[in-house]
Amino acid sequence: MKQCTIAFIGGGNMARSLIGGLISNQFTAENIHVSDANTEALDNLASRYNVKTFTDNLAAIADADVIILAVKPQQLQSVIRQIAPAWQQDKLLISIAAGIRLNDISRWLDFEGAAIVRAMPNTPSLVQAGATALCANDYVTSAQHELAESMLRAVGLALWISDEKQMDAVTALSGSGPAYFFLVLEALQTAGMELGLPEETARLLALETSFGAAKMALESDESACVLRQRVTSPGGTTERALDVFEQGDLRGLFKQALTAAAQRADELAEQLGQDYD
Ligand SMILES: NC(=O)C1=CN([C@@H]2O[C@H](COP(=O)(O)OP(=O)(O)OC[C@H]3O[C@@H](n4cnc5c(N)ncnc54)[C@H](OP(=O)(O)O)[C@@H]3O)[C@@H](O)[C@H]2O)C=CC1
Ligand SMILES: O=C(O)[C@@H]1CCC=N1
The missing domain is CATH 1.10.3730.10 (ProC C-terminal domain-like)
Incomplete structure (x- = not known):
């Protein structure tokens, strides 16, 4: 997999599974940033995986190529609005939040042409036996498609779906x-x-x-x-x-x-x- 810098916003259960799986699959820990409100969660991640941790979401995403939003759906809008002023065209946003749709993510980010992927992974990603479905908006380039897929494939099965409406069924089947x-x-x-x-x-x-x-x-x-x-x-x-x-x-x-x-x-x-x- 191409080594890019990935910033996770939210370092809870699902982020931990993805980070553990990526690192077990030779992803470089220093290219993984994690930002969380909970410093205990951050300390655990830093001591276990040696990733870079931040309490400031904007600092975490500053030089990241891919930003993975791994906060609860209820926290998603405020996190996106917080990072929106720092958004740049070449970044890829991946949301793993259950339910929340590409159009809403895009509206909250309010950045013309922002590349956004919705992914629904599951916790067995930790042991590289995850199953993830992905769907993308029209601004995701083919290189970004490949990048998102290769990251998720590093932790298990990764499948694209063309109809975003199927994401709720995916969440019900393999997410939960x-x-x-x-x-x-x-x-x-x-x-x-x-x-x-x-x-x-x-x-x-x-x-x-x-x-x-x-x-x-x-x-x-x-x-x-x-x-x-x-x-x-x-x-x-x-x-x-x-x-x-x-x-x-x-x-x-x-x-x-x-x-x-x-x-x-x-x-x-x-x-x-x-x-x-
Ligand atoms: N768990 C799973 O199996 C799966 C979860 N998902 C999705 O992943 C997302 C995360 O779920 P999960 O990992 O279980 O949830 P967790 O509650 O375990 O993790 C979310 C983390 O984000 C932190 N957080 C809250 N607000 C902010 C903020 N403003 N900035 C940075 N960090 C913040 C939380 O801190 P604090 O606890 O202090 O609030 C918590 O540590 C959800 O949207 C869920 O739908 C998708 C697939 C599977
Ligand atoms: O229970 C939840 O809402 C999250 C989404 C899929 C798995 N866990």
């Missing part, structure tokens, strides 16, 4: 998605323990099973449906368990959950910004 799998892990471990397994045994079996299933699905030409059927012997144990999931409408629950997450992203955009033009 790691939490769903962590919930499943917790539930598997607890159920295993309730069936008599020691805690550590249940934890390890749940973890390796999840990892194995994902790795197998990734490496296989077969669909998840076919792979599931291969585990399910007629009249066997899996069939009984899957019947319980189907009776409890697990698929319907996932649909409701993702719909609720996507609606929340849309709500955030409505509350904090404006509608699509």
Whole structure:
């Protein structure tokens, strides 16, 4: 990846995952600036990753090529308005905030021709197993497209979407998605323990099973449906368990959950910004 200077505004959970993943993938720490209101978060990042830290957002972005906005959606407008007077044509702005749309970001930045990308990464970026979707406004050059993609590809899968409206679905699926799998892990471990397994045994079996299933699905030409059927012997144990999931409408629950997450992203955009033009 071309070494540019990246400034993160907001050094919380998601920024930490991206920074950790970039540094593990040979990105130079001194080319990473992080600015945050919380000095404890900054000290942790500096001692762990040796990145340059700032409490002044304008100082953090001064000589940065790419600025990644990693503050909560509710803080996005004030941060953008704060950095707007220092904006320069050759900088690339990447927002990872849930919901908030390119048009609103552009309006708040108020800089003719500003190159802006919306990205929705997820926390497994920390271990280079992230999944990110990106969309760009019309001012993003092909070099900036490549730069944004290569940065996010350094921490996992990076996919472009052409219709920004799909970003809320992406947020519901892969942005929030790691939490769903962590919930499943917790539930598997607890159920295993309730069936008599020691805690550590249940934890390890749940973890390796999840990892194995994902790795197998990734490496296989077969669909998840076919792979599931291969585990399910007629009249066997899996069939009984899957019947319980189907009776409890697990698929319907996932649909409701993702719909609720996507609606929340849309709500955030409505509350904090404006509608699509
Ligand atoms: N967490 C995740 O899995 C994902 C999150 N996102 C998006 O990433 C963004 C950040 O989320 P997350 O990392 O979880 O949130 P965090 O709250 O963990 O991180 C945000 C950080 O920004 C700091 N901050 C607040 N105001 C300012 C400011 N004016 N200038 C600089 N820093 C400031 C906060 O400090 P303080 O705590 O003191 O307010 C906090 O440390 C959100 O918009 C979210 O939608 C996207 C994909 C996945
Ligand atoms: O929960 C949230 O709002 C953020 C966005 C996607 C994951 N975390």
